[in-house]
Amino acid sequence: MLQVGCSADVGAPNCAGSILLAASAPYLSVAASTSLNHTNQDANADVNVTYYYEVLCPTCSPGTLVPMSIGGAIEAHYIQGTGGTVAFQDLARIFVNGYNPVTSKDNVLIYQAMEGLGASSTDLTQNPSPLTGTPPNGFGFCESTWTGFNNCTGGPSSPYGLSFEVRVNTAYSIFLDANASVQATNQPFSTSYAESTLDPVISFGTGFDSTGYSIAVSPGIGNEASTVPEPATWILLSTATLALISGHRLRRMTKGSF
Amino acid sequence: MRFPYQLCGIVGAAVLLLGAAVARADTVSVLPAAQYSVHASTGFCAGFNCSIFYGQQLTAVGPATSGQSFLIFPEL
Numbered sequence: 547m548l549q550v551g552c553s554a555d556v557g558a559p560n561c562a563g564s565i566l567l568a569a570s571a572p573y574l575s576v577a578a579s580t581s582l583n584h585t586n587q588d589a590n591a592d593v594n595v596t597y598y599y600e601v602l603c604p605t606c607s608p609g610t611l612v613p614m615s616i617g618g619a620i621e622a623h624y625i626q627g628t629g630g631t632v633a634f635q636d637l638a639r640i641f642v643n644g645y646n647p648v649t650s651k652d653n654v655l656i657y658q659a660m661e662g663l664g665a666s667s668t669d670l671t672q673n674p675s676p677l678t679g680t681p682p683n684g685f686g687f688c689e690s691t692w693t694g695f696n697n698c699t700g701g702p703s704s705p706y707g708l709s710f711e712v713r714v715n716t717a718y719s720i721f722l723d724a725n726a727s728v729q730a731t732n733q734p735f736s737t738s739y740a741e742s743t744l745d746p747v748i749s750f751g752t753g754f755d756s757t758g759y760s761i762a763v764s765p766g767i768g769n770e771a772s773t774v775p776e777p778a779t780w781i782l783l784s785t786a787t788l789a790l791i792s793g794h795r796l797r798r799m800t801k802g803s804f
Numbered sequence: 805m806r807f808p809y810q811l812c813g814i815v816g817a818a819v820l821l822l823g824a825a826v827a828r829a830d831t832v833s834v835l836p837a838a839q840y841s842v843h844a845s846t847g848f849c850a851g852f853n854c855s856i857f858y859g860q861q862l863t864a865v866g867p868a869t870s871g872q873s874f875l876i877f878p879e880l
Contacts, residue, residue, distance in 0.1 A: 561846065562845060562846050566840055566842050576844075584848045585849060588847050590845050591843065591844040592841075592842070592843045593843070594840075594841050595838055595841070719836075764837055764838040765838075
């Protein structure tokens with residue numbers, strides 16, 4: 547697990563945190579918040595990972611295609627405080643490489659999904675890929691595939707996942723990214739908050755007999771749904787832990803001064 | 805007359821072993837290591853000082869190690 551946490555222990559009023567849990571699931575979570583009594587403030591957090599997957603089949607002939615699917619939950623939320631001016635950036639993205647049967651090109655981008663402010667769908671059948679979807683005001687969810695499928699509907703919490711194909715015994719990459727940013731001006735009496743999470747799972751296509759096949763991923767990476775607490779929970783836990791440590795140190799310093 | 809049969813057996817076993825080794829090498833591959841990056845930063849104004857900034861960037865190549873945690877400290 548890689549984690550960058552809050553800074554309440556050193557006097558920074560804002561809180562921003564990134565967390566990446568590799569096993570048992572690749573799970574990304576970021577959160578950013580402002581605090582009271584500051585007229586100009588910002589908090590930013592980003593986390594990303596590139597890892598690899600492969601369908602292993604000892605008895606398959608080279609080049610055998612296997613139907614796959616990827617899915618899970620993708621979320622992005624924000625809470626705007628009262629007064630002042632607040633700018634948010636909040637986006638979770640997933641990019642999957644695989645085999646494109648339309649162009650017969652292997653190890654190319656064949657699926658992408660994104661959730662958040664400014665989410666936009668791209669037609670992967672064209673190069674360069676044009677923007678073909680526009681998000682609704684505020685948050686949008688978009689996904690697209692090599693078939694030209696584009697979908698830009700859904701709220702701040704959307705399920706995603708579509709079928710695609712890969713060749714056996716070939717390594718493909720997946721890129722995951724989540725970021726959250728909040729900038730507040732003239733908002734000293736209220737707080738604003740942004741977060742985004744991403745938790746993908748790769749599996750064989752529905753109805754496919756996977757006997758003799760297995761899915762491998764990069765060392766240290768899992769392929770299961772995560773049970774990690776929401777960002778707000780672990781930020782609260784981090785702050786509480788820091789408060790305990792600070793209190794302990796303060797007591798030791800006070801005790802040592804007499 | 806028995807020698808050719810033994811020779812055939814040895815050659816056949818060698819072919820089977822070589823074939824098995826090749827087939828296994830095709831499927832037991834080491835996938836490239838994952839690359840990780842996390843980042844968090846905050847900034848604010850205190851009075852007339854608007855350059856107060858706290859930030860931490862953490863990157864890793866290869867498997868993540870459990871419990872690796874960093875706090876944000878001010879950049880001097």
